Amino acid sequence: MLSNFLIKMYWRNTMREPLEVRIERRLQETGLPGVSFGVVAEDKLACCEAIGLADKATGERLTNRHLLQACSISKFVSAIIALCVAERYKVNMDADINNYLTSWYMPRTRRDGTGAEADTEAGAPPLKPVSLRSLLCHQAGLLDPDDSFDSLVPGESAPTLLEILGGQTRLLPQSVVPVSAPYENFAYSDAGYCVIEQVLQDITGMSFTLLAEEFLFSPLGLGAFECRFEQPL
Secondary structure, rough: OOOHHHHHHHHHHOOOOHHHHHHHHHHHHHHHOOOEEEEEEEEEEEEEEEEEEEOOOHHHHHHHHOOOOOHHHHHHHHHHHHHHHHHHOOOOOOOOOHHOOOOOOOOOEEEOOOOOOOOOOOOOOOEEOOOHHHHHOOOOOOOOOOOOOOOOOOOOOOOOHHHHHHOOOOOOOOOOOOOOOOOOOOOHHHHHHHHHHHHHHHHHHOHHHHHHHHHHHHHOOOOOOOOOOOOOO
16 A cells, blocks of 8 residues: 555655655656655654656646545545534434435335335335445445446536436436345445435535535644535636
């Protein structure tokens, strides 16, 4: 892992070459244009650096002010915020997520995995709800389609969360519906964390931007950091 590599290299003061030189060499070996990183030591930000290029075509050097994709590191942030919200608002982690959703509805699946929504059929197995816990651990029965959640291209507008959940974007061309009962399988799901974001906003009445500020960045003293989706960034 890059994080482990950086931490080890930062503390090896007796290494034969500077950290920057070693990272530059690794960038050349891997073909990556650049990397931005921070090292936290004793609960403080020890360094925040950027090495390499922001643009191979122009040769522009990367700085720690450039915007880079956080990708699934954001799921770790989302999980922390979800647990903070659950604690403050007394959220039952195992309750039906629909108990907390107000702007969207999560379809449920039968225990046999048929995905049928109606539960009035004689002898039909009971519907099993999706919970916040099952969403957090990627066991809510959701399965992202191949090639979904690709990166936005320059100039492309970011869709709303409800558009994504409703399958109205190229990022997710189908609505979010469980394909199996919760806890039957593990399936890494970006869509599941979109649901988490929506339920947190519905519970608190706050945007995810404000939630990140209140529960994470502000308590940690990270005033220079922010999480927002407004265009342009």
